[in-house]
Amino acid sequence: MPFSAQALLRPHIDALQPYTPIQPFDVLSKRLGLPADQIVKLDANENPYGPLPAVAQALAEHPWYHIYPDPQHEALRDALAGFAGVPAANILPTHGADEMLDLLCRLFLTNGDRVINCPPTFGMYSFDAELVGAVAHDIPRKAQFATDVSAIEQAVNDDSASACKMVFVTSPNNPTGNWLPDDELKSILQLPVLVVLDEAYVEFADKPSRANWVSRHENLVVLRTFSKAAGIAGLRLGYGICPDWLMQVLWKFKQPYNVNVAASVAGIASLKHASQIRSVVKLLVDERGRLFDALQNVPYLNPYPSEANFILCDVTASIGAHGVKLALEKQGILVRYYNKPGLADCIRISVGRPEQTDRLLQALHALEI
Numbered sequence: 001m002p003f004s005a006q007a008l009l010r011p012h013i014d015a016l017q018p019y020t021p022i023q024p025f026d027v028l029s030k031r032l033g034l035p036a037d038q039i040v041k042l043d044a045n046e047n048p049y050g051p052l053p054a055v056a057q058a059l060a061e062h063p064w065y066h067i068y069p070d071p072q073h074e075a076l077r078d079a080l081a082g083f084a085g086v087p088a089a090n091i092l093p094t095h096g097a098d099e100m101l102d103l104l105c106r107l108f109l110t111n112g113d114r115v116i117n118c119p120p121t122f123g124m125y126s127f128d129a130e131l132v133g134a135v136a137h138d139i140p141r142k143a144q145f146a147t148d149v150s151a152i153e154q155a156v157n158d159d160s161a162s163a164c165k166m167v168f169v170t171s172p173n174n175p176t177g178n179w180l181p182d183d184e185l186k187s188i189l190q191l192p193v194l195v196v197l198d199e200a201y202v203e204f205a206d207k208p209s210r211a212n213w214v215s216r217h218e219n220l221v222v223l224r225t226f227s228k229a230a231g232i233a234g235l236r237l238g239y240g241i242c243p244d245w246l247m248q249v250l251w252k253f254k255q256p257y258n259v260n261v262a263a264s265v266a267g268i269a270s271l272k273h274a275s276q277i278r279s280v281v282k283l284l285v286d287e288r289g290r291l292f293d294a295l296q297n298v299p300y301l302n303p304y305p306s307e308a309n310f311i312l313c314d315v316t317a318s319i320g321a322h323g324v325k326l327a328l329e330k331q332g333i334l335v336r337y338y339n340k341p342g343l344a345d346c347i348r349i350s351v352g353r354p355e356q357t358d359r360l361l362q363a364l365h366a367l368e369i
């Protein structure tokens, strides 16, 4: 047999399903044949207000792009400590919250290990676990998308299965928008696993972050991001809030320059003006309320209440959720569509600016269903 480099790949790689990413403006603009400024992009829970003006200024003025970043991210961690209300020593900035998920999976999981995933939820948990050869053990959500805590307890304690090492929980959850109550999180934290609480959307909820629980629970990691409330998804900046013992390991394990200088400059400038981030969040939360009320008046949509910057809707139209998505897309309005177990015939709409809501509503009402 001739030598094949491909045959050297790890055996589980063949079976991996690729992650389906969202397309950015330039790609969409080409595909839809529309100028970017005519596209209403409500498909990826991005913040339509974008970076604060101070961020653009700080990026323009920064003098040292030719110098490597600080591997310890000291200035950013100090700023984050004030914002998140936890010690800088427990914060690790990352290339988006996604990098933290990847780091955790590579640190803890090996072939055949199980992680608990609670679909419908963010697809990266099972994706990253499967990348390293672990198995995502799905515990589907109950009515109204509540987390099934007793089924999680049973699955973790199932001695007949392979080791269960991590539970991924999300609050507010994507794409359902619901909150994980304190008592349920406390029960999950009693289990002998690492609990990864993803708070990517917490700024939009009317309840407090659980970041400061990390000091009381040595098996809790909380993930946060600048992609949503702070409006810099394209710069890729997130952070994990981790117990002391895990920070020691992460300092050894992460790439030294995992956060680039532009992301760090933008993060620090955003946090200097945190009150402006809160004002933008308030605009989006108010608009979420208006959008929710208006969606209730669209005869073929049933919106679910949301604590995040998006609203999930059941679609009862004869053309189905996919048909609605395609009809909107023809008009340059992008929403996310789902049709899978636990999420049959649904669309998820990110909260936009008021004028974007208006265009969406006009298009929804004009659809011939």
Ligand SMILES: Cc1ncc(COP(=O)(O)O)c(C=O)c1O
Binding pocket: 044, 045, 095, 096, 097, 098, 099, 122, 170, 173, 174, 198, 200, 224, 225, 226, 227, 233, 236, 237, 238
């Ligand atoms: C629940 C959840 N966690 C994490 C992320 C990714 O965050 P980041 O952009 O910081 O990688 C997303 C992005 O949509 C998300 O929905």
